[in-house]
Amino acid sequence: MKKTDFQKRLLGLAEILGVEIKKSRVDGYWEVFKDYPDKELIRAINLSLKTNKFFPKPAELIELIEGSPADKSLQAWHISLEAIRNKSPQFEDKRIVAVISDMGGWQEFCRIADTKGLYLKEKGFREKYQYYFRQPIPSNISINIADNSLRIGYADEPVYKRA
Known part of the structure; x- marks a missing residue:
């Protein structure tokens, strides 16, 4: 314009x-x-x-x-769930990677689809995602989520579970 x-x-x-x-x-x-x-x-x-x-x-x-941080956090949540369904832990948004790392890494995050507390997991994810709008993303967060999982002690291959 x-x-x-x-x-x-x-x-x-x-x-x-x-x-x-x-x-x-x-x-x-x-x-x-x-x-x-x-x-x-x-x-x-x-x-x-x-x-x-x-x-x-x-x-x-x-x-x-x-969109608001709340709008973006909802979108990020859906992108993350889609990644579980597609077995594709690659994200362009480093905030998603940081949140998943905070929640215990990719393997742990993939287990959320089996829990009855999915609502609570979503709430926690969205709160952490919005937190990273106000705070810098840690410099050690890699865009490749598998690198982050290895760093915190998980095996090379994540465990995928379907709801």
Whole structure:
């Protein structure tokens, strides 16, 4: 999106919400949002018009674009369960790897499908995942979850169990 188009949309949002904003504030918003795809940015601004009573902070618009940490943790939970079903412990998201390592490693995580406490496991997973939005991911976490399992003492081949 061109800067002038962005400025028009942001100023329109401000006018509708009854806020006067200075050029420096518009420039600050542009710096935050200039790399976002046009379609997502327009959708977030339009959604903000429908849902916000006050002019949104950049973090609020980012949440409308990317989803909240709670949204992301739910998505990560489903990706993790799918990995169990597909016997595929490879994740692009290092937060997932860090959470699974925190929960005892891949083998232990694969056992959750057999437990009656799946809800509690999900809750714990999602809380830990959201924690890693606020804290740095440990530097010793490998994208290859098998490396992490070996480091904490598990065998090369994980045990897979189906629910």
